[in-house]
Amino acid sequence: MRHFDTQRPEFAPYGFTCELWEPVPMPRPDRHDEIEINFLDSGSLTYLIGGNRVTVEARSLTLFWAAVPHQIVEFRDVTHYYVITIPFGWFLQWGLPESLQTQLIVGSILSENSDEKTSARDSSLFEQWHDDLLKSPDEFRDIVLLELKARLLRLARSHLKNPVTSPGDRDANANQSSPNLAKAEVMACYIARNFKSRLQIKEIADCVDLHPDYASTLFRKTFGATLNGLITRHRVAEAQRLLVSSNDQIIDIAFAAGFDSLSRFNRAFKETTGMTPRGFRKECRFNHR
The missing domain is CATH 1.10.10.60 (Homeodomain-like)
Structure with missing residues (x-):
């Protein structure tokens, strides 16, 4: 199980990963040029992002552009959580709606409030993706990427109908019209x-x-x-x-x-x-x- 390395250089890449992380308070922000996705089975994580405290709740698919400084400052009832990192260039080539891409680029956290059925399916997906890449990354990488892209397309469709964004998004949304x-x-x-x-x-x-x-x-x-x-x-x-x-x-x-x-x-x-x-x-x- 991984946790934040305080010695890692800024913008050192993680690459494409799907791993289990142990929550720890981060003494400094991290920055890396990937899209990061978090999924918790229980509890909550609170990040400091762009001067805003943003809480990631359990059973809620959450993603952000990790080039924006982000720092875990608090967590409750979490023993582990899934972290997926996707190289920024790969993500932009997936053809997701431009409005969703823009919100990530300006530093918004996007989160989907899923129903019980969707949350259970997400939990199974993350577990399968993690196990597949741990067992045979060369064999399963393309399969996981296709399934992940499909899941994010569903999130984009849901988000555009029922947007749930970070507290700082009022200013961000105003800027998006620029x-x-x-x-x-x-x-x-x-x-x-x-x-x-x-x-x-x-x-x-x-x-x-x-x-x-x-x-x-x-x-x-x-x-x-x-x-x-x-x-x-x-x-x-x-x-x-x-x-x-x-x-x-x-x-x-x-x-x-x-x-x-x-x-x-x-x-x-x-x-x-x-x-x-x-x-x-x-x-x-x-x-x-």
């Missing part, structure tokens, strides 16, 4: 769908009809990250997936993930993860023996 936010979201989605190609800032700016300098400033002010920084995060995350899931040569992985040279790949990978690609592959494979 054309600037809409343009920033389009740029984030464009990067997620095209990060493996030789992306230029001008190309990203053109997709929202903005000057490159203005587009870069708008994106940084909206998301707290640069356009090039987000491109690099997606590429490094894809490289991590390939390093663990394939036996391809590192230079081939670098090009497959969108980097145009091995030296740039090695530098970006080390800056993002604190490890070399070779060291990352060796450690992951050792830990999974």
Whole structure:
């Protein structure tokens, strides 16, 4: 059973996971570039997110964009809870409603108040996903991803009819009508769908009809990250997936993930993860023996 590691670097990726976590008070916020989903069989967790205390209740499917600083400050009657992490780029490519994506990008927590039948089904799903990935991740990963995507499509449909969001969403919802936010979201989605190609800032700016300098400033002010920084995060995350899931040569992985040279790949990978690609592959494979 996992719990928060106070020594982990900010934005160190978790990748695609479905694990059982032990609740502990977090002495500092965590940030990572994945969508995080929580599910509790009992009790409650209280997060501090964006200055708001948000309580995750038992038997309620809850998700948020974990690039927003989040910190567990209190929990009640919880011995363990499920945590799923999905790389941000994968999530954006699933075709979920743009309004739901936007709420996550601006820092909202989305939660579904399910009936007893749906909650029982969710509990069984999380248990099965966890067991499948623990038993044979290579065999079951695609199956779990398809089932998870279907579940989130159901959540999106339910949420759009009966939205349940975090306490800070009154301000967030007001901001969502901003054309600037809409343009920033389009740029984030464009990067997620095209990060493996030789992306230029001008190309990203053109997709929202903005000057490159203005587009870069708008994106940084909206998301707290640069356009090039987000491109690099997606590429490094894809490289991590390939390093663990394939036996391809590192230079081939670098090009497959969108980097145009091995030296740039090695530098970006080390800056993002604190490890070399070779060291990352060796450690992951050792830990999974």
